[in-house]
Each structure stands twice: as structure tokens, then as C-alpha cells.
Amino acid sequence: MNSLPRRRFLQQAATLGAACSADFKFARFSWAQTASSGANAATRVYLDSRRTLPPIDRNLFGSFLEHLGRAIYGGIYDPGSKLSDANGFRKDVLDEVKHLGVPIIRYPGGNFVSGYRWLDGVGPKKDRPRVLEKAWDSIETNQFGTNEFMAWCKAVGTAPLMGLNLGTGTPEQAAALVEYCNVEKGTHWSDLRREHGVAEPYHVQHWCLGNEMDGPWQIGHMSATEYGLKAADAARQMRYVDHSLKLIACGSSGPFMPTYLEWDREVLEHCYDYVDGLSLHRYFGNVRETNGDSTKYLAMNLSMERQIAETAAVCDYVQGRKRSAKKLWLSFDEWNVWYRANSGDAVDGKRQEAPHLLEEVYNLEDALLVGGLLNSLIRNSDRVKIACLAQLVNVIAPIMTNANGLLRQTILYPYSWALQFGRGAALKLLVESPEYEVSGMDHVPYVDISATYNAESKEISVFVLNRDLSKSREVELQWEVHAPSSVVNSQILTGDDLKAANSFEAPERVKPRPFDKPSTSGTQTRFEVPPRSYTVIQWSL
Ligand code: AHR
Numbered sequence: 001m002n003s004l005p006r007r008r009f010l011q012q013a014a015t016l017g018a019a020c021s022a023d024f025k026f027a028r029f030s031w032a033q034t035a036s037s038g039a040n041a042a043t044r045v046y047l048d049s050r051r052t053l054p055p056i057d058r059n060l061f062g063s064f065l066e067h068l069g070r071a072i073y074g075g076i077y078d079p080g081s082k083l084s085d086a087n088g089f090r091k092d093v094l095d096e097v098k099h100l101g102v103p104i105i106r107y108p109g110g111n112f113v114s115g116y117r118w119l120d121g122v123g124p125k126k127d128r129p130r131v132l133e134k135a136w137d138s139i140e141t142n143q144f145g146t147n148e149f150m151a152w153c154k155a156v157g158t159a160p161l162m163g164l165n166l167g168t169g170t171p172e173q174a175a176a177l178v179e180y181c182n183v184e185k186g187t188h189w190s191d192l193r194r195e196h197g198v199a200e201p202y203h204v205q206h207w208c209l210g211n212e213m214d215g216p217w218q219i220g221h222m223s224a225t226e227y228g229l230k231a232a233d234a235a236r237q238m239r240y241v242d243h244s245l246k247l248i249a250c251g252s253s254g255p256f257m258p259t260y261l262e263w264d265r266e267v268l269e270h271c272y273d274y275v276d277g278l279s280l281h282r283y284f285g286n287v288r289e290t291n292g293d294s295t296k297y298l299a300m301n302l303s304m305e306r307q308i309a310e311t312a313a314v315c316d317y318v319q320g321r322k323r324s325a326k327k328l329w330l331s332f333d334e335w336n337v338w339y340r341a342n343s344g345d346a347v348d349g350k351r352q353e354a355p356h357l358l359e360e361v362y363n364l365e366d367a368l369l370v371g372g373l374l375n376s377l378i379r380n381s382d383r384v385k386i387a388c389l390a391q392l393v394n395v396i397a398p399i400m401t402n403a404n405g406l407l408r409q410t411i412l413y414p415y416s417w418a419l420q421f422g423r424g425a426a427l428k429l430l431v432e433s434p435e436y437e438v439s440g441m442d443h444v445p446y447v448d449i450s451a452t453y454n455a456e457s458k459e460i461s462v463f464v465l466n467r468d469l470s471k472s473r474e475v476e477l478q479w480e481v482h483a484p485s486s487v488v489n490s491q492i493l494t495g496d497d498l499k500a501a502n503s504f505e506a507p508e509r510v511k512p513r514p515f516d517k518p519s520t521s522g523t524q525t526r527f528e529v530p531p532r533s534y535t536v537i538q539w540s541l
Contacts, residue, residue, distance in 0.1 A: 042474035043433040043447040052425035053382040058103040063392040066110035069357030075393035077144045106161040111135035114167025114219040121145020138349030166210030167220025171234035178241045212253040214263045228270025235274035248277040248331045268318040277331045285339025298467040299444040301372035332387035337366040338396045358395045365498040367410035371534035372465045374418045375450035410510045417536045421461035424454030461538040466529040477525040484539030487517040494533035
């Protein structure tokens, strides 16, 4: 099965008026966002370093690599390339990901995982089978598998978020993979790993129990009850091997699903006691959902916040029904913009090795929305503990490769800022911003803000999305406890053309530039953000 049926499924759902994102009514979920009087008034933000959420889990800024298209082969692994090391790892990509400091990377899928036999990808490379990969109709050579991924993670300095096959795979095979990865020695599967040349166990902590099992496009798709029971069984068997695991059950594939939330409830009725987190997925676009209206598109992150609130509510409902002391956290383990390379040749592997699939080209407005989505994740970091920008290399990705090097797509920049500056804890801001109206939505603030406070380094970072397409917006920060002493860093991503994108020929068409350091007078800092912009400013207190 390839992803064409998923496309068709989405279209049908929209036609039938199912809960697709276009019909999703927006509401204010940023807890303290209020309208300020006057359409041109300054956005006033009150910051108090005593009012924070719990510390942000670094895994909030994770990413994802699937055996899909050129993500692995030709992306991170390219043994024939002049740019690769002795392991076949692309050095330029490795350095870029290491430099970004991505904390956790989901692998090996995605839709791919639901038909993947992990045993095909371990042991001597010459003995590994070349198989027909059914999710994307590609050829999988299995030259890159679990041990290569673990070695790459170590080289990059990231942690694996391992996906398990709960489509064609069994709970027994899932537990065997845990044993292969995490048991030191003296058992069948741990000794097999040692035979494969890896003496030390990997101690993989985080595991996804399948992928999008609610979707009719998924290999092994099943009902919520069937999946809930299977996930519970897999979790039990995996914990018999290693009780310290953190396990994530498959939630709904998105609000467009007719079974949205009902799937989550039913699944959790069966496996709540055995798991730690529930997954959410979401891809945004500027056609079907918005009719190409960029003012609406730039507000889509508010819809992500609604999805988080609704999914958390279901988790808490089941918690209450079960009288459980345990509160589940959320794993938003696929999120991004994806709406161009999602049909026809872009999703059809044509039985090729490493075909060009899902090679979305990102423009400025996509990067601005990605900034907004990161703001939303930061504001919800008390509940969302893992989130993965889907994906990382060549496939709906911030990093693209060709034979001669890599390209930074526009969306890389807001992501890199979250990684660099989004440290410590999210501040509970009080924001008063002028708003605008968009059809089918509630009022949307022109200025969307999140902020983090790092108590160790005494630094505050503020991330500002100006959704106004034509006007600059004034921002007034009111420091309620400490006024900052100096600006450590300030950068902006903006431009005249929302549709401008980078390419190998023009790699720096859209890139950040320094933002004039705002000065602080007394307890107030004022600055102006230009239209169509995403800005980060970091102060030292
Ligand atoms: O990330 C691309 C695909 O989108 C993944 O394989 C799947 O989980 C989702 O539908």
C-alpha cells in the first residue's frame, strides 16, 4: 500500500464534511491572550520570571527520519559519496544535525515501520534482503538498519525514538527488538547483537507502539479496540524485557479523521495503564485548509493548540474513568507543513531505490508558520514532552542534499532558534494584542509570542511571529520582576515575498539577518517587528 490511498482518504473526508482542519473552528488556547483595544495598538506582553511552566523537555524539539525517499539513502547515508565517511555517513549532514543539537530522532517510520522486519536490517550487509517496501512502493536494500542508526545517533549526539511495527509485526517481535537493543548479554537476542559486533547495549528509552494505526492507509490498520489490546500486550512484553521504557501509544492521525478523539479514547481504555504517552500528528497546508489565504495560514498554529487541548482532555477523561494516578504526556511526533509534494509522483516510489519522494520546497510563509507552531509547542510544554519536526533530511525536510552538498530550507531557521534559544521553562505570559478576523475562525492576534526563561544562565528568549502581512507591529514588553541587562542575541526572518524559497542555485534567498537590539528603559522594552516576520530576541537578566 502506498500513500495514495491516504490522499484519497483525506479528500473524501473533506468532501463528506468530516472533521478536517479547514472546518476546524479556532479558539484562543494561549491561556492569557486577550485583545487589546485599537487595531493599531501595540502588543503588550507582561513577563514574570516567577511564572513559568515546568522545565521544557529538550525532546520537545526532536525530529524524524523514515526509510522513505532519500531521507536515509542519499540523505544521511550515502556510501558512494565523496562527502561520506568510512561508515557511509554523509559528513556534511552529520555536522549540520550535530550543530543543530537535535535531542531525539524518531526512526524508522512512519508508514514504513508498519511493514518493516527489523531482522532484515541487522547482521552482515551482504546477507540482508532487498525487499519491496509496500508503504511507498520502493525498493528497500536494508543496507542501513538498527545498528547503523544507533551508530549515526551516537555520532550526531542525539537519542533514538524507536518506532515498532505493530502492523504486520507482533508484540513478540517488538519485545525481541527491545531485547536486541537493551539487554547486555546472555539471551538469544542480546547475543545476536553481540554477534553483530555491538557489545554494549543501547538502552533505548523511548518507543512508539506502531504508527497511525487508525488510518485505512496503514499496513495492518485495525480497529481501536484491536490496536488498544495489541499495544497493551506489546507494552507488557516489552516491559518484561526492560521495565524502564517510556512507551507511546498511537493516537489519532489528526483532526481530519472521522474517528478523531474517539479512537484515542477507545485505545486508551485498553492500554492506559501500560503506556506513558499518546501520539499526535498534524501537517498544515495553504490550499485546502485556507483557500490560499495567508492570513489564515499563519494562524494555523492555533489549531495545533486546539488539537493538543482536545487530546489532553481525552487522556484526562480516561485517567478519571480509571481512577488512575498517572497522567499521560503527549508526543507530537509528526508535525510540519506538507501540502505540495503529497500526491502523484511525489508519493510513488515506482519500485526504485531511494526515489525522490515528498521533496517539499519550503517558502518564507511556511517558515513563519513553523515559527508559530514552535511557539505553540513551547506554550504547551507542560503537556507535550516529545515533538518531532517531520522530517529531517530530503523528505518534507529542513535539510536537502545533492551530490555536492546540502541546502538549508527556510523552515530550518525557526527550528534552529527553538533548539538554540528555547531553553529552561516556558514563561506564562500575559499578552494583549490587536486581532484580525479570518473567515471560519475566531479572532486571531496579529502578534503571536512565546518566551522561555533559563534559570541557570539567567537568560530570557522571546519568539515573535507578526502575522500582519502589510504592517509593522509595535511590541511592548513589561518586565514585572527583573528588567534585562543586555541583549545577547537578536535575529529576524522576513522578506517582501511570502513565496520566496531557497534552492541549490540561490541558497540564501531567505535567511535570518540581525535584528536591531532593542533598548530597555526602566521596566519596559519597546521594539517594532516588520510585517511577515518571525523574530527571536535573547536577553541576559
Ligand atoms: O511523514 C510522512 C508520513 O506521514 C509518515 O510516514 C506517516 O506517518 C504520515 O502519514
